[in-house]
Amino acid sequence: MRVGYLGPKATFTDIAVQNTFPDAERIAYTTIPDCLNAVKCREVDVAIVPFENALEGTVHLTIDYLYHEINPPIRAEVIVPIQQHLMVHPLQTNNWTEVEKILSHPHALAQCHQFLHQQFRGVTLEQFTSTAAAAKYISEHPELKLAAIANEMAAEKYHLQIVKENIHDYHFNHTRFIVLAHEDVKVNKELKPLYQKTTIMVTLPSDRAGALHQVLSAFAWRQINLSKIESRPLKTGLGHYFFMIDINHEMQNQLVKNALEEIEVLGCKVKVLGSYSSYNAVNHEKEVVS
Numbered sequence: 111m112r113v114g115y116l117g118p119k120a121t122f123t124d125i126a127v128q129n130t131f132p133d134a135e136r137i138a139y140t141t142i143p144d145c146l147n148a149v150k151c152r153e154v155d156v157a158i159v160p161f162e163n164a165l166e167g168t169v170h171l172t173i174d175y176l177y178h179e180i181n182p183p184i185r186a187e188v189i190v191p192i193q194q195h196l197m198v199h200p201l202q203t204n205n206w207t208e209v210e211k212i213l214s215h216p217h218a219l220a221q222c223h224q225f226l227h228q229q230f231r232g233v234t235l236e237q238f239t240s241t242a243a244a245a246k247y248i249s250e251h252p253e254l255k256l257a258a259i260a261n262e263m264a265a266e267k268y269h270l271q272i273v274k275e276n277i278h279d280y281h282f283n284h285t286r287f288i289v290l291a292h293e294d295v296k297v298n299k300e301l302k303p304l305y306q307k308t309t310i311m312v313t314l315p316s317d318r319a320g321a322l323h324q325v326l327s328a329f330a331w332r333q334i335n336l337s338k339i340e341s342r343p344l345k346t347g348l349g350h351y352f353f354m355i356d357i358n359h360e361m362q363n364q365l366v367k368n369a370l371e372e373i374e375v376l377g378c379k380v381k382v383l384g385s386y387s388s389y390n391a392v393n394h395e396k397e398v399v400s
């Protein structure tokens with residue numbers, strides 16, 4: 111099986127793939143849309159992309175792409191613990207406090223905001239397509255005074271020196287990764303299943319007072335638990351939004367089916383992204399208790 115992921119090797123997404131499909135052939139892509147396109151046109155069998163981080167919230171690129179494009183369904187989600195470390199090229203180990211730029215994925219930079227503010231105020235932060243892309247760049251530029259924020263596997267893979275461990279601002283730092291595929295997938299048996307979920311995107315009829323209230327009521331009176339609701343711009347004008355809703359039940363549940371039908375009858379557009387199991391990744395990295 112071929113699995114496309116946000117690369118290069120040793121991103122957090124790569125860790126998610128290794129956890130979920132240990133025997134798969136892993137194909138790295140530079141951007142999230144590239145991964146999603148690859149599975150859409152069957153260049154790979156499965157794509158895994160980051161969806162939401164516990165500290166930073168939704169990965170907007172993923173959610174927007176899922177709304178605006180036709181994609182294969184979400185078949186599973188995997189929750190992976192995230193530990194961010196500061197690393198430099200071994201030649202820069204002795205003067206790592208004097209780095210001129212810190213490179214990483216925007217979510218990783220944001221997860222370490224307090225650390226960066228306290229220890230590296232005024233130092234330029236440069237966004238890269240992934241944490242491992244930043245680490246790789248540093249390995250290719252030993253002469254530059256740079257640091258990257260990435261994981262332990264990236265430090266090993268790109269022969270960098272970790273100079274400060276666990277620099278993320280809050281201990282509870284986890285990311286949800288979603289698995290998209292045309293066919294059903296079998297995940298690693300070692301993964302711990304947590305619960306069933308259904309993710310939908312709802313566009314309300316324009317200019318109808320109380321439309322969102324009606325949508326939420328359709329779930330509320332049926333006692334259907336929702337674990338998340340988030341609005342995103344429709345990109346058609348200021349004040350135009352769609353809503354992403356996570357339902358804590360599978361789609362086959364009769365009450366969920368009825369609620370979705372009712373919402374559609376009310377004039378809302380519903381797009382079901384998938385009905386799937388949520389799993390906890392196997393934690394191979396050491397847990398840190400601060």
Ligand SMILES: O=C(O)C(=O)Cc1ccccc1
Pocket residue numbers: 116120121122123124160163192215217218239240241242285
């Ligand atoms: O850049 C990576 O390594 C990714 O896989 C995306 C990401 C970035 C920060 C936290 C979780 C996932």
